[in-house]
Amino acid sequence: MLIAEFGFWIENLKGNETMQRVAIYPGSFDPVTNGHLDILERGLKLFDKIILAILTNPKKNFLFTLEQRIEMLEESVKEFDNVVIDTFDGLTVDFAAQCNAQGILRGLRALSDFEYEFQLALMNRRLNREVQTVFLMTGLRWIYTSSSIIKEAAQFGGDINGMVPPIVEKKIKEKFAPN
Numbered sequence: 001m002l003i004a005e006f007g008f009w010i011e012n013l014k015g016n017e018t019m020q021r022v023a024i025y026p027g028s029f030d031p032v033t034n035g036h037l038d039i040l041e042r043g044l045k046l047f048d049k050i051i052l053a054i055l056t057n058p059k060k061n062f063l064f065t066l067e068q069r070i071e072m073l074e075e076s077v078k079e080f081d082n083v084v085i086d087t088f089d090g091l092t093v094d095f096a097a098q099c100n101a102q103g104i105l106r107g108l109r110a111l112s113d114f115e116y117e118f119q120l121a122l123m124n125r126r127l128n129r130e131v132q133t134v135f136l137m138t139g140l141r142w143i144y145t146s147s148s149i150i151k152e153a154a155q156f157g158g159d160i161n162g163m164v165p166p167i168v169e170k171k172i173k174e175k176f177a178p179n
């Protein structure tokens with residue numbers, strides 16, 4: 001190897017060493033739950049930076065507006081300086097590429113998630129082979145926690161304390177408070 005080539009090789013090596021491992025964590029987060037945060041925290045052990053990618057799809061029937069979902073997420077992840085919140089619509093893999101992310105982070109709960117997540121991951125792989133879907137298993141405590149079940153319980157006055165961040169508990173209560 002010529003000395004000039006060696007220099008180039010070393011520079012490249014340095015570049016790779018400092019390359020950040022980035023993942024996007026896409027979801028509706030309507031609203032964010034402690035289950036979502038569990039996956040985020042586990043993900044931060046693998047990735048240097050995680051971009052919480054909130055789906056804006058106007059065709060979906062969300063309980064909370066995009067602004068409200070952002071506000072609740074911002075408050076819930078404020079302790080992490082390597083977590084960024086962003087919004088997207090369209091293909092998840094396109095958004096991942098736009099963010100220079102190598103990974104798509106998804107959480108797996110009990111059996112019910114598996115088939116849908118598997119389909120989604122295979123489709124995403126087909127669409128962009130450079131981006132890897134990374135599944136992390138949720139903590140046992142959150143295995144049956146979902147945004148929808150929380151909304152359903154809260155709607156009828158059920159206690160959701162300890163299942164969602166405090167700001168979410170407050171906002172849900174306000175949402176379903178009798179006028």
Ligand code: ADP
Pocket residue numbers: 026027028029030033034035036038039105106107108109113137138139142143144145146147
């Ligand atoms: P989506 O509309 O894409 O399903 P969600 O906000 O419901 O968006 O979920 C985003 C991701 O978070 C999904 O991978 C989902 O499996 C995961 N997730 C949701 N709730 C939990 C939980 N309790 N434990 C672990 N992962 C979860």
